Amino acid sequence: MAAVLVGQFHARDAEGRIYPVHEFQEATLEPDGSSSSAPTTTYRLAIGDRVTHLGDDRFQLVQSGVEIVRIP
Template sequence: MAAVLVGQFHARDAEGRVYSVHEFENSEATGEQPAITYKLAIGDRVKKIDEDHYELVQSGVSLIRDPAPVVTA
């Protein structure tokens, strides 16, 4: 099963540590919507709770997605 990197973002834990989260789309997904998985840059699996809340699978550490940076011209 192959996965393609489709996005990345930063998330923080309760102590303020920043994690780089990578978003993958499974190319062999069945059904109407592709399966999306999340992993840290170091390979740890991440579970999506809702739009802005995530959890590290192994340790159970809660993460909150940082808002996207606003770019002004």
């Protein structure tokens, strides 16, 4: 399963810190070896920390639990 970088953006936490976020799409393989039709989208900070998408422009850093908001 290979991840392909499809986007980058910045997000800000409540204290004003800015985080560079990378958006990846991963093709998942079915048990028969074929790829599924819908790729999975994942998010990571530029330093590699995982990020969970909460909806709309809201995200949460998995390791620290800090909530960040995408900067338009």
